[in-house]
Amino acid sequence: MSRNTQGLHKRRGNASEPPEDNDNVKGTELRKFIDTNGHFSLVRNFHLADAFTLMNGFCGAQSIFMSARFLLTSEPKYMWYALWLPFFGAIFDLLDGKIARWRRSSSMLGQELDSLADSVRDDLFIQISFGVAPTAAAFALGLRHPLDTLCLTVFVCSGVARLARFNITAAYVPHDAGGKMRYFEGLPIPSSLILVIGMAVCLLCGRFEDANGAWVPNATYSYTGYLGSWLRSSPVRGVPLGEFVLDLTIPLYKFLMMGNILPRYVSPAHIAEFANTIGYLAMHKISIVFVFWSIAMVSKTMHVPKP
Incomplete structure (x- = not known):
């Protein structure tokens, strides 16, 4: 075995489970999907962690639909749902790996689901909840000009590019003695929850647009725009910064x-x-924030310590 290969195994290796055992586990799990026949055979091979991974994708998809429902109805409650759901997705994202380790089970399906719903393993997942759903919410709240949507598209594509780079270079990022990555290259995509919080603040301040343009205060949803009316005497409407x-x-x-x-x-x-x-x-102007966030995500010189 070459010196480089030995170093790679040291970075990747798990002291509690040799590589041969990993291959045997994968083969056994693959056999289950091939040999199991009958109705609901896919569901019968689910692990508990798989269900949590699917719920992460469920939250992201529902967030997108809630943003669309807001555009159809102009009812702010749907935007609140759209902004809350990515946080529930983050909870499921955090729990699925912990449950898999707790039950000491990992299925072939779970590994593929991580690539679809999370897109990147090791808690740096580009997922529907953290990529597409926040940009859909930003669009619903008023970033609807063609150049706005271009900025939002750059944000999503940067997440995909970051996924590709991570899959190629993850093994070569320095690891500690336990095989854990020391840092992430670029800003992790779950950091988009900060943008979601910013959008929630816009809702509280009433600084957003509905299907008819700048949002007009509505007594039915008194919590929306409450902070804005408290901070100023004369209302300022529309998306912040102009x-x-x-x-x-x-x-x-x-x-x-x-x-x-x-x-x-x-x-x-x-x-x-x-x-x-x-x-x-x-x-x-606030669309530029998504552009800078995109640059930070694909940056190779920005090292974010892995918790």
Whole structure:
């Protein structure tokens, strides 16, 4: 065995379980899924930890649906549900590994579910609850301009890129004597819960938008916007920090009409519609927070100690 391979086994190794035993366990678990027939054969091979992993994905999906329901109804209670559910997902994320270690059981299904619902093992999981659900909530709360959604998409893609890098380089990050990673490279994706807390503060201050635009206080949901009315005498509405706006509609329209060439093939009404769509550039300033968060997630020089 080469010196590099020996070092790799030292970093990865688990003193209580040799590699051969791990292979035997995987083979046994795989055999269960191949040999078990009949109705509900998949469910019958579930471990308790698998159920908790699935509940993590359940919370993330429900959070997205609650954000969509808020856009349909403009009822803030659905946004509160959407922001609470990722925290429940974090609880399930924390418990599934602990339950697996407590019961000393780990299934092949559980390993694959970790890749789907959590996306990265060792408590650094890019999951629906921490990636897609917070960006869906941000969209529902008002970050809906095309440039806003571009920033939110960069956030999600950065999480996916971080997953790919982690799967390749995790074994080469320094480990302690017990085989535990000393630090994470880049900001862990569960840190997006801080962004979720920030969105909850926006709800408390009434600084968000519903389907009709800037939210108007409603006595039915007195807890929403309460903090904002307490902090100031005159209400300020809309997403915090305002927008960047660059209106190039008229110059773009004049450019497209230049020489009267394009109007020969396209009606002026369609040209004007195109100019209005492309020429008006707007973005909420707070969207930049998601961009900087994305940079921090994919950073290799930022080392976050692993708890």
